[in-house]
Amino acid sequence: MIPKKMMIGLAALAVAGIWSGGCGSAKRLESTQVPGQPGAGEAAGKVSPAASGHYLVRPNDCLWAIAGKPDIYGDSFEWPLIFKTNRDQIQDPDLIYPRQKLKIATGFSMEERGGAKRLAMETPKYVPHSKPRETLPLDYF
Secondary structure (H helix, E strand, O other), rough: OHHHHHHHHHHHHHHOOOOOOOOOOOOOOOOOOOOOOOOOOOEEEEEEEEEEEEEEEEOOOOHHHHOOOOOOOOOOOHHHHHHHHOOOOOOOOOOOOOOOOOEOOOOOOHHHHHHHHHHHHHHOOOOOOOOOEEEEEEOOO
């Protein structure tokens, strides 16, 4: 059994993004300019639930941390849902930018939420890069 103090410490590390797989400081691109990427990653015939809100990206944000916010999804592993909903403006899920306005969709089925969680768990460990990858490690769409 893990002592309570250790569990609290591990939980704090995970929330802070220090735990592997989180938003490491090297992962963030410090930029104030949102690059235009119209149509990137669009898949014909696939429709996401309608956006029910928006989130303005702040410096040092990442999809993992945004999805984990209680007023978003409350589960960091659901970050692929934000990526899919915003595929018209996010080419690479590792690269989002301050002042970027992301659509936050709700109404996903349990199957869609489970699929997003599986994708998040299968996503390989982050490798630093500053330009969008031409090929993503998984087919998120």
